[in-house]
């Protein structure tokens with residue numbers, strides 16, 4: 312049962328957290344020795360408490376970009392084949408835009424899936440951030456509750472960024488790829504911003520279809536890893552801590568949990584678009600928070 | 604000791620969470636009866652699990668915009684008088700811009716502090732969102748870790764938005780105030796966006812000074828409540844759940860914790876500006892997360 316599994320995972324997550332926090336308390340009492348010496352004086356003036364977290368195995372928590380309680384076990388039992396059949400004009404447009412973007416990406420990357428994943432994640436982390444920001448500004452302007460959607464979309468953006476932080480450990484970008492990312496981000500950020508302002512219904516549907524494509528390309532990635540066409544290297548340390556993978560996890564395990572994440576994003580975005588299709592605002596329906 | 608207090612609060616928070624999650628698990632097994640009937644079919648198709656959280660006292664958790672584990676006890680022992688003395692040209696400019704914005708606000712609102720708080724919070728929630736978003740895009744573009752600053756700034760934005768959600772329960776905006784908010788947000792969002800792109804050092808310093816002003820105006824607000832010039836009404840329900848206030852808390856308690864929040868934002872933003880002043884990037888120094 313999916314729901315029960317998720318709940319017990321959440322429980323585990325917080326159980327671990329409590330342990331970490333207890334550790335943190337102990338450590339906070341000692342002198343802080345981790346802050347770089349150059350910022351120590353500012354830190355102490357502004358009273359920012361230096362924190363040093365410890366993992367369950369007693370080793371130091373290495374990441375300042377996420378905390379032990381942000382880590383989770385991906386629900387890999389999620390249905391990967393679910394698809395939203397486009398019926399309205401708007402949905403069909405979204406579907407065909409995404410499908411036509413497939414061709415140039417296929418030509419550019421061929422089967423270099425590591426590279427492809429890395430590049431596509433720099434784009435994938437944009438919609439959640441734009442949507443979350445626009446809903447935040449809307450809530451402020453209209454003195455209205457958000458229904459949790461700001462947070463849900465920002466969580467998605469952060470999750471996508473963690474995918475990037477993971478894949479960049481396995482595939483290093485060339486200078487021309489870095490240049491391409493700048494251009495693509497500039498165009499896509501502005502396009503999505505405008506698109507979301509005009510029709511969030513369309514924007515979420517498009518993201519939903521993008522996620523369906525992401526699932527497809529991670530499945531291809533997995534095939535190449537299984538067939539030995541790509542080396543199944545050990546999982547990067549950041550991935551092991553973020554998805555609570557075993558110490559001997561490999562790239563295959565990472566791709567599997569990332570693909571499960573994409574399936575969750577697919578659900579959230581199609582769900583959001585469906586709410587708009589019913590003529591409702593997102594804020595009228597509680598958002599799926601911590602839906603991994 | 605501030606650090607110890609904070610730690611034990613964190614512990615409490617998570618201890619409560621575990622309880623809530625256990626409750627959630629129980630509830631998830633029952634049929635969901637809370638989702639509005641019109642979205643029930645979409646929810647079940649996309650497999651979004653309906654969650655129903657329960658408070659410690661057994662009553663239902665009312666808010667979909669934040670969860671029990673997002674609530675906290677504000678550290679009201681924070682030094683309210685700390686001030687960054689402007690020395691560089693840039694800091695002085697930031698200081699005088701903020702000081703000169705004081706005059707029109709004073710004239711517009713006079714001593715109507717409830718109204719003033721509400722209006723200013725719609726502006727206060729912008730810098731964190733803009734900064735967080737720009738750092739997010741930067742991290743993606745440059746394949747770089749964030750040091751936790753994206754999350755820290757987004758947390759600040761969310762905290763400010765919760766201030767607004769609270770004050771709008773006490774003071775209802777007039778139509779011309781709503782219209783003013785639209786205009787001010789349009790101008791301020793774009794100005795801060797550009798400002799942050801050009802000089803995050805300047806942007807964070809300005810926010811730091813804005814927070815110092817916020818502390819001042821909440822102190823005046825408190826004086827008027829103490830002098831009986833304004834009625835010390837009961838605290839809104841959302842404030843009681845967000846700051847874990849006692850059931851009989853009043854507006855005075857709310858203003859006190861909100862003011863403590865502003866002092867924390869002051870520290871974070873001056874700290875961020877100081878890091879830039881040292882010629883460093885924010886990502887090189889771990890961000891203060893969960894700093895309330």
Ligand SMILES: [Fe+2]
Nearest residue numbers: 432435471474
């Ligand atoms: Fe992704």
Ligand SMILES: [Fe+2]
Nearest residue numbers: 435522573576
């Ligand atoms: Fe995704």
Ligand SMILES: [Fe+2]
Nearest residue numbers: 724727763766
């Ligand atoms: Fe505020």
Ligand SMILES: [Fe+2]
Nearest residue numbers: 727814865868
């Ligand atoms: Fe503030």
